[in-house]
Amino acid sequence: MWTLVLNCGSSSVKVALLNPDSGAPALSGLAERLGADGAGLRLDVGGERHTLPLAGGGYPEVFAALLAELDARGLRGDVHAVGHRVVHGGEAFSAPAVITPTVLDAIRACSALAPLHNPANIAGIEAAQAAFPGLPQVAVFDTAFHQSMPEVAYRYAVPDAWYRQHGVRRYGFHGTSHAYVAQEAARMLGRPLAELNLVTAHLGNGCSVCAVQGGRSVDTSMGLTPLEGLVMGTRSGDVDPGLHDFIARQAGLTLDGVTAALNRxxxxxxxxxxxxxxRELEAAATRGHAGARLALDVFVYRLAKAVAGMAVALGHVDGLVFTGGIGENAVTVRAATLARLGVLGAGVDDAANARAVRGTPGVISVPGRLSTVVVNTNEELMIARETARTLARP
Structure with missing residues (x-):
């Protein structure tokens, strides 16, 4: 039996058909340029890749093409559930949830907290319900893993009414990835997850670190939105809140304009x-590009500060985990970050670090120093497993 996993964005849909137990994929794919000319669905099936054009380029066309592919391969009848990535569940969801009209309304109510993400997730859910009537569908929330954070970690020092009336607090994101790689790191280190204090670093176009104590999130770097925290691809991470008013006045920008610039x-x-x-910045820095060098240095410095800060939430750190496109492949970024983390007892094995690229996980620390591992994240598999567990509950 297969679980169909969907990650619906404003202009793309990631799909995967997985066995939740083995993790074996029957197919995976990516629909891109939705709503624009040239929309298409790229599918990888049995080691072969092909692209299907999407006339109209919307969610209904994505699911029509997907259904046709499943029918052609005799797989449609074996799909037993659909698992959806949903970015923001607010305080309403601390675990995945079977999607009912009530749950869908609660997801809609969180749209103000994630205006770029939740509406797209909802559109994908509705299209999947139309395409797979009668199949159970489950929402797996990026924020749910972080609902175990204590109040001291999630509250902002702002008027209490902002929290009570408007939900202004730190929620955190990338929860599915942080939960998955913590489990994998424990397995690689040969220790029970329940006994470990880990800092997990999900580093891609979006970046966050998380303090994972006994398998539970106790702090993370992202906050009310995915803009807080580390330096990211196009997102600023932490800035002085006074920057918004200052730059709006100096540059003649609107509040929306400032927010857009900080995000994009x-x-x-x-x-x-x-x-x-x-990858481009590392190559440019090697050629002597000053801006690329500065970007790398700031990225590493802020990352190391955030990792060290997570030690406050944990008391002590047993291990550090790198994941995501940058975390899994940027050898120099990992080495430079660990060089700044002597305070935590970090030490990098250069040869092991160099080997841990292109899908090859491994331990990259020097024996006797802070255990540091590279783990390949697999959010789709985690969503499939969470979907199966949710449906197995009474």
Whole structure:
């Protein structure tokens, strides 16, 4: 029996058909450029890749093409459930939930907290319900894993009414990834997850770190929105809240304009003036590009500070985990970050670090120092497993 996993964005849909037990995929794919010319669904099936054009380029067309592919391969009847990534569940959800009209209304109510993400997630859910009537569907929330944070970690020092009336607090994101890689790290280290204090670093275009104590999130770097915390591809991470008013007045920007710039024109792109892709910046820094060098240095410095800060939530750190596109592949970023973490007893094995790229996980620390591992995240598999567990509950 297969679980169909969907990650619906405003202009893309990631799909995967997985066995929740073995993790074996029957197919995976990505629909891109939705709502624009050239929309298509790229599918990987049995080691072969092919692309299907999407006339109209919307969610209904994505699911029509997907259904046709499942029918052609005799897989449609074996799909027993659909699992959806939903970015924001607010305080309403501390675990995955079977999607009912009430649950869908609660997801809609969180849209103000994630206006770029939740509406797209909802549209995908509704399209999947139309495509797979009668199949159970489960929402797996990015924020749910972090609902175990204590109040001291999630409250902002703002008027209490902002929290009570408007939900202004720290929620955290990337929860599915942090939960998955913590489990995998414990397995790689040969220790029970319940006994470990880990800092997990999910580093991609979006970046966050999380303090995981006994398998539970006790703090994380992202907050009310995915803008808080680390330097990211195009997102600024932490800035002085007074920046908004200052730059709006100085540059003649609206509040929306400032927020858009912090989300789309900042981070590695803003610092380098060149690119948001870590691979391009590493190459440019090697060629002597000053902006690329600065972007890398700031990224590493802020990352190391955040990792060290998570030690406050944990008391002591047993291990550090790198994951995500940057975390799994950027050898120099990992080495430079660990070089700044002597305070935690970090030490990198250069040869092991160099081997841990392109899907090859492993331990990269020097024996006797802070255990540091590279883990390949697999959010789709985690969503499939959470979907299966949710449906197995009474």
């Amino acid at each position: 024109e900042s981070g590695l792109l803003g610092l380098s003036g060149l690119d948001s892709d870590m």
